[in-house]
Amino acid sequence: MTAFYLAGALFLLANVVVALARVLRGPTAADRMLSGALMGTTAVAVLLLLYGATGIEALIDVALIFAILAAMAVVTFVRRTWPEDADEDRPREEP
Amino acid sequence: MHPVEMLFDALLLLSMVVLAWQGVHARNLFRAVVSFMMFGLLTAVAWVRLEAPDIALAEAALGAGLTGALLLATLGRLDQGGRATRLRTTFMRFSLPWMALGLAGTTLLLAVTLALPAPGLDEAVLRAMPAAGVDSPVTAVLLNFRAWDTLLEIAVMLLAVVALWSLGQDVLASTPRLPAPALPALVRLLFPLFLLSTFYLLWRGGHGPGGAFPAGALLAAGLVLALLAGARVPERMTGAPLRCALAAGLLAFLMVAVGVMADRGVFFAYPPQHAPILIAMVEIAAGLSIGVMLTALFLGGEPTDVEGGPS
Structure with missing residues (x-):
């Protein structure tokens, strides 16, 4: 069963890497933010699977904190950053 | 160690290195901020893999919540005109010396870590x-x-x-x-x-x-x-x-x-x-x-x- 949990965690981590590509490529700020939120949700699942594999109870607490804080970044983004910073990711010319 | 675990750790490490690099070097400031936030996320998972749940908890609570909010709010207040575009042209002058210094520092830290008394203060x-x-x-x-x-x-x-x-x-x-x-x-x-x-x-x-x-x-x-x-x-x-x-x-x-x-x-x-x-x-x-x-x-x-x- 441990191997099953670990394989699941590995699969989800591979998903994180895919989301990472979207964070890096953009093109808009909202794309990056949303894939960031996806990575957060995936991290919760990874932590719970690692709890299944290792049995360290504190991992549930870490997952709980990630889950409860998931809204923070998106809310701050919507209230403080978006939409003025919604720039396309093309290299700017030097002035 | 289970081979799946090794693969997991390798993938985690690789993603962290990429994110750390992006967090410092991305031309687009928003991309740098999101990379840094995701770096914090994976750092918490890394602490879990190192069997340090206390630090993982602190990293999760601070990194996922307040650090991101502070950075994003700051970004929203920045003058949008002068985005950091100058960094990329100065690789030889700026990045190379710092990379050398960072490598030297890391080597020194590694040496110090190895020189520490082995069981520590657990006992x-x-x-x-x-x-x-x-x-x-x-x-x-x-x-x-x-x-x-x-x-x-x-x-x-x-x-x-x-x-x-x-x-x-x-x-x-x-x-x-x-x-x-x-x-x-x-x-x-x-x-x-x-x-x-x-x-x-x-x-x-x-x-x-x-x-x-x-x-x-x-x-x-x-x-x-x-x-x-x-x-x-x-x-x-x-x-x-x-x-x-x-x-x-x-x-x-x-x-x-x-x-x-x-x-x-x-x-x-x-x-x-x-x-x-x-x-x-x-x-x-x-x-x-x-x-x-x-x-x-x-x-x-x-x-x-x-x-x-x-x-």
Whole structure:
């Protein structure tokens, strides 16, 4: 069963890497933010699977904190950053 | 070690290196901020893999909540004209010397790590645990054996707030970019959960990973969420009550430290039979105070713009 949990965690981590590509490529700020939120949700699942594999109870607490804080970044983004910073990711010319 | 575990660790390490590089070198500041936030996320997973759940908890509570909010809010206030485009042209002049220096520093750190005494202080801590007053070795070190360090950490945080407040008024008055009609309802739903988790972590600190710092970070995240939803610091709370809340952690810590001198005349020498209650008092006061201090850091200055809205 441990191997099953670990394989699941590995699969989800591979998903994180895919989301990472979207964070890096953009093109808009909202794309990056949303894939960031996806990575957060995936991290919760990874932590719970690692709890299944290792049995360290504190991992549930870490997952709980990630889950409860998931809204923070998106809310701050919507209230403080978006939409003025919604720039396309093309290299700017030097002035 | 299981081969799947090795693959997992390798993938984790690779992603962290890419994110760290992006966090420092991305031309687009927003991309750098998101990369840094995701780096924090994976760092928490890395701490879990290193079997350090206490640090993972602190990293999760601070990194996923307040750090990201602070960076994003700062980004929103930056002058949009001058985005950092100059970094990429100076690889030879700028990056190369720093990379060499970083490599040298890392090598030195590695050498120092290898030179450390092998079993560390685990034995000494475990031997002293019966007199600690708590079941968690980490909490025992933070709030009993090395309480002096924690006291100074809280003093540094308070100093940071004082320094920030001396720079000017709060910046929250700036109007949000978009109307968000659903946000107050969401915050009304979430805020009690934040409070509940804060007290859960405070209670948990006595016998497992948890404690004042993660609890304070969660409380601050809840308060910041409320501020973002349009809540303002109520008028009767500004001034003296807020300052008292900010200083409460440090004051309670100092009072306990000096108070226990009545017993044996030694600073911070808790009498063992009273240690549990004293540590619990310090932890609760420090946790709530840390929460208020972190929120004050997000406010960016002493709250003056009072509109009397809901808190």
